Amino acid sequence: MSRYEPRLDLDALHAIDMHVHIEQDGHLHTALPADLAAAAARYFRTDGAVPDIDGVAAFYRQRRMAAVVFTVDAGTNLGHPALSSAAIAEGAARNADVLIPFGSVDPLRGAAAVDQARRLVAEHGVRGFKFHPTLQGFDPSDDRHYPLYEAIRDAGAVALFHTGQTGIGAGTPGGHGLRLGLSNPILLDAVAADFPDLQIVMAHPSVPWQDEALSVATHKSNVWIDLSGWSPKYFPAELVRYAGSILKDRVLFGTDFPLLTPDRWLADIAEMPLKAEVMPGILKHNAVRLLGLEAAR
Secondary structure, eight states: OOOOOOOTTTTTTTTTEEEEEBBBOOOOOOOOHHHHHHHHHHHHHHOOOOOHHHHHHHHHHHHHHHEEOOOOOOOOHOOOOOOOHHHHHHHHHHHHTTTEEEEEEOOGGGGHHHHHHHHHHHHHHEEEEEOHHHHTTTTTTOOOGGHHHHHHEEEEEEEEEEOOOSSSSTTTTTGGGGOOOGTTTTHHHHHHHOOOSEEEESSSTTTTEEEEEEEEHOOOEEEEEEOOOGGGGOOHHHHHHHHHTTTTTEEEEEOTTTTTTTTHHHHHTTOOOOOGGGGIIIIIIHHHHHHHTTOOO
């Protein structure tokens, strides 16, 4: 077992993608049940090949980019076994010049999730954790999950939460039973208030709750926003305005690869009214600061 240690050449990197999903492992086990994966593909109009972690590394290496990689452990809510976060971390260790591993644990597993989170940091070197409240079926503001946040904070790791609409389950009867309201970013306000030393990333334009996300991030300096999951040409105007001004130091490049490619994202962001001077921070420097990568040189 190799523990992840970053080997990034920060000067050579063009960007750091904060939001990259590993959708299958080397045994072709998938992150989602087949019906949910098919619904997501229809929603995002994608049906291309799904790369494993070494394929993701090769893709980003070719573009002189690094990628934060993860899966989502929603085993309890979906009844579908998760991909191994430990295996993802080992894959990142093999490709430490371009990959940065985040773990994922199932909050509904209580104390077992806390223990797993601690092991993923101590034994495998993950730098953060990905949560998807809608998919995992939990209310992030419920204080029963506070021991998990305490463990992540104490480890100096980042907590990244899906917010807003999701394409997973979209267009199916009852949305497969998934509850969008669990991903309202206002639920993270309590977490950010009670854990001021925990760095929290709100992923995606938080439609239909964009104003709530901007309010929380403006009020709480330990809250960041990643710009993944949507082509920039569809970003809400207020998000673009804040990204270029008030929140320019806490906004992060992200794609949601493989559902959206960095090539598409970069082509579309070039058409947005963002000042050239804010783009280096969004594309790379803010992530370097958030993840403590300068200290890891």
